[in-house]
Every structure is written in structure tokens, then in C-alpha cells.
Amino acid sequence: AQSVTQLDSQVPVFEEAPVELRCNYSSSVSVYLFWYVQYPNQGLQLLLKYLSGSTLVKGINGFEAEFNKSQTSFHLRKPSVHISDTAEYFCAVTRSGNTPLVFGKGTRLSVIA
Amino acid sequence: GAGVSQSPRYKVAKRGQDVALRCDPISGHVSLFWYQQALGQGPEFLTYFQNEAQLDKSGLPSDRFFAERPEGSVSTLKIQRTQQEDSAVYLCASSPGGTPPGELFFGEGSRLTVL
Numbered sequence: 001a002q003s004v005t006q007l008d009s010q011v012p013v014f015e016e017a018p019v020e021l022r023c024n025y026s027s028s029v030s031v032y033l034f035w036y037v038q039y040p041n042q043g044l045q046l047l048l049k050y051l052s053g054s055t056l057v058k059g060i061n062g063f064e065a066e067f068n069k070s071q072t073s074f075h076l077r078k079p080s081v082h083i084s085d086t087a088e089y090f091c092a093v094t095r096s097g098n099t100p101l102v103f104g105k106g107t108r109l110s111v112i113a
Numbered sequence: 114g115a116g117v118s119q120s121p122r123y124k125v126a127k128r129g130q131d132v133a134l135r136c137d138p139i140s141g142h143v144s145l146f147w148y149q150q151a152l153g154q155g156p157e158f159l160t161y162f163q164n165e166a167q168l169d170k171s172g173l174p175s176d177r178f179f180a181e182r183p184e185g186s187v188s189t190l191k192i193q194r195t196q197q198e199d200s201a202v203y204l205c206a207s208s209p210g211g212t213p214p215g216e217l218f219f220g221e222g223s224r225l226t227v228l
Contacts, residue, residue: 006155032214043117043204043219044156051214090155097214098163100146100172103155 002027002093006104013081014112021076021107023065023091033074034092034101035065044090050074061085086111115139117220119205125226126195134190134223138207145188146217147180148204156204162188163210195227 007022025031032051036044048059055067065076074091088108092101118137126132138145144163148156149172158172164185173180177196182188192199202222209215 034217036219041221043221044206044217045219046216049216094214097208097211098144098161098168100158100161100169101156101217102158103148105155106153 002031002095002102004091004093004102004104006089006091006107008107009105010108010110012110012112015083016080018079019077019081019085019109021089021091021109023074023076023104025072025074025091025093027072027093027095029095031093031095033065033067034094035059035063035074035076036090036092036103038088038090038106040087047076047089081109081111083111083113085109117205117207117218119203119220119223121223122221123224123226125228127228128196129194131191131193132195132225134192134203134205134225136188136190136205136207136220138186138188138205139218140186141209142207142218143210144208145182146206146208147188147190148206149174150202150204150222152201159190159203192225195225197227200225200227 005024013019034049035047050067058064088106091104147159150156160180161169162182177193179191204222206217206219208217
């Protein structure tokens with residue numbers, strides 16, 4: 001079975017500063033990895049996904065993540081955050097399109113002006 | 114519609130009442146998932162459909178929870194004799210299915226409050 005650990009429940013950061021949201025996963029098989037964002041009172045929206053190939057994945061809104069198989073990590077980064085990036089971020093893992101995504105508990109990113 | 118639609122958006126139930134939550138997935142999407150999201154937590158898997166077949170219901174917390182997708186499109190999650198611990202946001206998501214997995218599209222959720 002897969003599992004996901006998001007090491008930080010809350011991350012405050014000043015506007016225009018860089019940010020990294022950490023995600024580690026455990027699985028005995030090859031996996032597919034995702035980051036979703038949830039704005040207040042909205043559904044989850046896909047930021048980016050790693051399926052195969054290049055380990056550096058670029059997503060929407062200037063976010064990127066790097067798949068590191070040896071460290072079983074998939075950390076999310078953005079070089080310069082905006083106020084509008086304030087939201088809850090979820091890392092998720094699955095082993096196929098026909099098995100459910102397993103989510104982490106989420107990291108609340110708060111961008112301070 | 115263009116996205117996944119869920120109704121009602123908000124539901125208040127008295128303990129012991131039955132509730133039904135509806136999900137309209139994106140047209141043509143084979144896979145449909147239900148998740149439960151408690152306050153301050155990540156989504157927890159409840160059940161999964163491929164077309165009309167319920168392939169995995171391992172996440173349903175008790176036999177009070179029941180889900181169906183009789184024609185392979187709209188799905189309903191039913192909770193019988195609701196309890197306070199059932200209070201949560203219930204998320205529905207759909208995807209084209211297959212491997213590698215496509216994007217999972219989420220609805221805005223149905224927020225259930227059991228008094």
C-alpha cells in the first residue's frame with residue numbers, strides 16, 4: 001500500500017520569497033505522484049504530476065516539483081510566491097489510473113505581504 | 114457541464130437522518146471516486162467506480178455508507194442513520210481512467226454537518 005507524508009502542516013512565507021513544500025511517499029511498486037491545490041471553499045485543482053521521464057516537473061502558476069526516487073520524495077517549489085498562492089497543498093500518490101489517489105494531510109501555505 | 118458537479122453543496126442533518134449526496138462527473142469519464150475530507154485533513158478514499166461497476170469500496174467506514182452509479186454516469190453516496198462523526202466534506206472526482214493515470218477532476222464537494 002502507498003502512503004504520503006507531508007512534513008509541514010503550515011508554512012508561512014513572505015511575498016516574493018521562495019518556498020518548498022515537502023512530500024515523502026512510501027510504496028513497494030512504481031508510483032505516479034501529484035500535487036493538488038485547494039483554495040478556500042473550492043475543489044482540488046491539479047498543480048502538476050509526475051508519470052515518467054524527466055524528474056523535474058513543471059506545473060501551473062510557476063510551481064515545479066522534483067521526483068527523487070532514492071529519497072522517495074516529491075517536494076514542491078516556487079522561486080517567488082504571491083499572495084494569491086495562499087491555499088492548502090496536497091501531495092498524492094497512486095500506482096495506476098484504476099487505483100485511488102492516496103493523499104497526504106496537506107500543507108497550508110500562508111503568504112504574508 | 115464542463116466540470117464535476119456535486120449537490121447539495123451544504124447539508125445539515127439531524128443525527129439519525131438519512132442523506133443522499135449526488136455527483137455528476139465529466140461526460141465520458143470512466144472512473145469516479147468518492148473521498149471524505151474532515152476538517153484540517155487530506156481527502157480520505159471511500160469508494161471507486163469504473164463505469165457502473167463498484168471496483169473498490171474498502172474505504173467506506175461502515176455499512177451505513179452506500180454508493181451507486183447505476184448507469185455509469187451520475188453517482189449517489191448515501192449515508193444512513195447519520196452520526197456526528199460523519200460531518201465532513203464529501204468530494205467526488207472523475208477521470209478518463211487507464212494507465213498512466215490522467216488528471217483527477219474534483220467537484221467542489223458537499224459539506225455535511227450532523228447535529
